[in-house]
Amino acid sequence: MNPLPVQRASQLDSRGPQTQWLVEELWGDQAVGILGGEPKCCKSFLALDLAVSVASGAACLRQFPVRRPGPVLLFPAEDSLPIVRQRLEGIAAAAQVPFASLPVQVITAPTLRLDTATDRERLAHTVQDQRPILLILDPLIRLHRVEENDATQIAALLSYLRQLQRQFHLAVLVVHHARKDAHGARPGQALRGSSELHGWGDSNLYLRRQGSQLTLVTEHRAAPSRDPIPLQLVASGTTLALRLAPGPTAPPDAGPTPLERVRQALAQLDQPVPVQQLQKRCGLRTATVCSALAQLAAQGEVLRHTQGYQLKLPLPLSRPTAPPGNGNGQHVLCSSGG
Secondary structure, eight states, X not given: XXXXXXXXXXXXXSOSOOSOEEETTXXXXXXXXXXXXXXXXXXXXXXXXXXXXXXXXXXXXXXBOBSSOOOEEEEESSSOHHHHHHHHXXXXXXXXXXXXXXXXXXXXXXXXXXXXXXXXXXXXXXXXXXXXXXXXXXXXXXXXXXOTTOHHHHHHHHHHHHHHHHHHTOEEEEEEEBOTTOTTSOTGGGBSSOTHHHHHOSEEEEEEEETTEEEEEEEESSSOOOOOEXXXXXXXXXXXXXXXXXOOOOOOOOOOOHHHHHHHHHHTOSSOBOHHHHHHHHTOOHHHHHXXXXXXXXXXXXXXXXXXXXXXXXXXXXOOOOOOSSOOSSSOOOSSOO
């Protein structure tokens, strides 16, 4: 029996392709993988956005550059063809690319069964004729009748798609559902069916919805993943398209706190000031000024004199004296917080 060929590691060819992107940070060139998420998480919208971007060369989601544009082949198994056209046209408008000349070919057959030899052969012939660089199949559940939880059965189906990718040097994106009760699981482990689905992907995308917040998580076999990406579905007239959600905005400047305003007012004076004058300078209620003075006194920042309050200097100007019990009204001192 002939032994298997081997080669010393240092003699392996170093000229092979490094990590390359079809869509930067989202999908690898000639990568297979899953676009997963629970129902109603806009998975089909994201798949169509990728289709428009790769076909046109426009940045996906108006953010992620396409590194190798080219034809796209799409099989939408759930949505009607008019809806598919309407969505593609709306995304093309959002991306500002001409829809009429967009090289996205749509398989219009009513069914496609990847667990049958006949349909596998038909798909392979279609790929050979169209020569797409990206094949999108949406969703997986409509493409077979095997048991998704059976690793042997699902592995055979995924093996066919891997063979298709290698034979025609294209990327394959399969839309698939996540379990409805999988919020606590890692995105890849939340996919419905066998763990073979998670392990198969070179690039995987996961959409999750929490309330009105939609989040995209990326995962790659040979490249780092970026932080979760907030998305939103935006309507423009009668069209819909995904886009990056605006980041959190900085809260409006609330200005200095009452404590800071009192401290700043005292810093501008070189002699003790009564509460009444300090209140006018700060534009605050007397009770608010007294509360701030009490905090500053507790922190050792102010001194209380007969004439009023003063910021404490490194060398005290004079020894603090207690306020008179019943003044003549010329000076106002807080009754507490000394």
